[in-house]
Amino acid sequence: MAEKVQYTEDSIKSLDWREHIRLRPGMYIGKLGDGSAQDDGIYVLVKEVVDNSIDEHMMGYGRTIDIKISEHRVEIRDYGRGIPLGKVIDCVSKINTGGKYDSGAFQKSVGLNGVGTKAVNALSEYFKVQSYRDGETKVAEFEKGVLIEDKKIDKSSERNGTKIIFSPDPTVFKNYHFIPEYLENQIWNYAFLNAGLTINFNGKKFFSEKGLFDLLMRKVDEDSIRYPVIHLKGNDIEMALTHSNQYGEEYYSFVNGQFTTQGGTHLAAFREALVKTLREFYKKDFDASDVRQSVVGAIAVRVQEPVFESQTKTKLGSQTVGPDGPTLRTFVNDFVKTELDNYLHKNPAVADALLKRILQSERERKEISGIKKLANERAKKANLHNKKLRDCRVHYDDPKGDDEMKNKTMLFITEGDSASGSITKSRDVQTQAVFSLRGKPLNCYGMTKKVVYENEEFNLLQHALNIEDGIEGLRYRKIVIATDADVDGMHIRLLIMTYFLQFFPDLVKNGHLFILDTPLFRVRNKKETIYCYTDEERQRAIHKLGKSAEITRFKGLGEISPEEFGTFIGEDIRLDPIILSKETKIADLLNFYMGKNTPDRQNFIIDNLKIEKDIVFDDPAQQTEVEAA
Structure with a gap:
């Protein structure tokens, strides 16, 4: 029988603000991560500070924000009013302290809870705040939320505003690194949503004149759009819309300048209003999926006192635009119905092109309806005993699940029994699932979506991910390709x-696809083992452990024991995100690497082939071992 624990006054503990944030960081910034995903904590820290500068700009103070981010240091300087000098320390170290509770000062700001910069402070190994206000300045410095320097108010000739410098705490964000593409996307979104704002980021200027129109033109391949981007603006609402030739739906939604990556009530209203308006305009009862197939859209709204479903503000929960305003659904629907209907009447060429795209989607859906029905019946039977999928217990689409756990969910896609066996035995059964392929999958470049249903593995994979009808129901936060580090593994x-880029590009664009980075070498002696992910790391390990070190080259995942594999997919997992830049045209990319232009591809490989020089050691035995590896 378990020993009873006494429940007394001593059992009740109170944590101060910094202790609570450091103990439960997920409550304040979502997940931690190492920077390999665009919603990892280090990017949330940047966002929390920039949000305050954006709110100043929205109130009419400051048209420029300077941002400098190096490997482990962030510096953000705005030219707003500056924090009142007597409250500088309180504003970054006292929960529920801030200027945004005064609705007269911040009518439609991003955050109202007074937590943002306090979380950044508590989760940084170094944090400095400096306010410039009316010829005076105040500086305070912290370490992990603890005040270490409180300087007196001094004279200053600098322009009004606030400067914050911080370095994320490496004991909280382990092995973290900023990925420039993620930062640039984050900063571009700020520029698109704030006309007249200039952001200088690491020497590059970010500025937008046409808002969401510019956003879509940056996100979509101009060669693939079916008609010019429709851009409509109203009071507290803006939208942009076009259709492309890609599969799936692609949306970018914002509330008060905040990128709501998981959508919410405003995006649901926009998708609903789009279908309703186009049905009424064309006087045809289109299937909703035909209207929205291949759509690329963006919507931004401004509401009073927004309610988000988490501290990180990635999903809007508000039902109304303000305490006395209409519902968001009515607000968005009325705007889309009026403005989009007017636009289409005034632009018949666009209306014709849009109708052709809908009719094309309708034809494609009907063409595969028969095979789709049979494939789904087969998948349903297979799911009852799906040998390809070793599922986990927590899923990303669970509405009642714990956010911190849901963000950890991932599906490893492996090839062969040995690799999947090692991962299955060493995985975390709560959050990590495994899908095993049988040999090399089909090269589906240039094929229609019919192949997804005709090919058993592709069909089972889309059902395992729950993405047949869009990524809203995605069951895993990360899709991780885990293949051997050899030629066959690279081909797989x-x-x-190619499968994801061809049929589910929105999965890639929304940052869900990753490559598992596993060590190439194990270097060890009797006292220490070092796993090396690059040849440079191998050289350093050999230098550290000496000439007698044993070197093992891992050629396949199946060669790594489950015990070892557990260390590579656990807390220190290394993932390489698949990132599509503005310059990346999916059609051209797939055509070059997966198409039938064999001579061009062959010449490219020959011209770019790099051969690493052999490492020469004094000890012949050591040299032999390295060459064997």
Whole structure:
């Protein structure tokens, strides 16, 4: 029988603000991560500070924000009013302290809870705040939320505003690194949503004149759009819309300048209003999926006192635009119905092109309806005993699940029994699932979506991910391609990437696809083992452990024991995100690497082939071992 624990006054503990944030960081910034995902904590820290500068701009103070981000240091300087000098320390170290509770000062700001910069402070190994206000300045410095320097108010000739410098705490964000593409996307979104604002980021200027129109033109391949981007603006609402030739739906939604990556009530209203308006305009009862197939859209709204479903503000929960305003659904629907209907009447060429795209989607859906029905019946039977999928217990789409756990969910896509066996035995059964392929998948470049249903593995994979009808129901936060580090493994990796880029590009664009980075070498002696992910790391390990060190080259995932594998997919997992830049045209990319232009591809490989020089050691035995590896 378990020993009873006394429940007394001593059992009740109170944590101060910094202790609570550091103990439960997920409550304040979502997940931690190492920077390999665009919603990892280090990017949330940047966002929390920039949000305050954006709110100043929205109130009419400051048209420029300077941002400098190096490997482990962030500096943000705005030219707003500056924090009142007597409250500088309180504003970054006292929960529920801030200027945004005064609705007269911040009518439609991003955050109202007074937590943002306090979380950044508590989760940084170094944090400095400096306010410039009316010829005076005040500086305070912290370490992990603890005040270490409180300087007196001094004279200053600098322009009004606030400067914050911080370095994320490496004991909280382990092995973290900023990915420039993620930062640039984050900063571009600020520029698109704030006309007249200039952001200088690491020497590059970010500025937008046409808002969401510019956003869509940056996100979509101009060669693939079916008609010019429709851009409509109203009081507290803006939208942009077009259709492309890609599969799936692609949306960018914002509330008060905040990028709501998981959508919410405003995006649901926009998708609903789009279908309703186009049905009424064309006087045809289109299937909703035909209207929204291949759509690329963006919507931004401004509401009073927004209610988000988490501290990180990635999903809007508000039902109304303000305490006395209409419902968001009515607000968005009325705007889309009026403005989009007017636009289409005034632009018949666009209306014709849009109708053709809907009719094309309708034809494609009907063409595969028969095979789709049979494939789904087969998948349903297979799911009852799906040998390809070793599922986990927590899922990303669970409405009642714990956010911190849901964000950890991932599906490993492996090839062969040995690799999947190692991962299955060493995985976390709560959050990590495994899908095993049988040999090399089909090269589906240039094929229609019919192949997704005709090919058993592709069909089972889309059902395992729950993405047949869009990524809203995605069951895993991360899709991780885990293949051997050899030629065959690389080929399989390309074939899987082709599948997602061809049929589910929104998965890739929304940052859900990753490559598992596993060590190439194990270098060890009797006292220490070092796993090396690059040849440079191997050289350093050999230098550290000496000439007698044993070197093992891992050629396949199946060669790594489950016990070892557990260390590579656990807390210190290394993932390489698949990122599509503005310059990346999916059609051209797939055509070059997976198409039938064999001579061009062959010449490219020959021209870019790099051969690492052999490492020469004094000890012949050491040299032999390295060459064997």
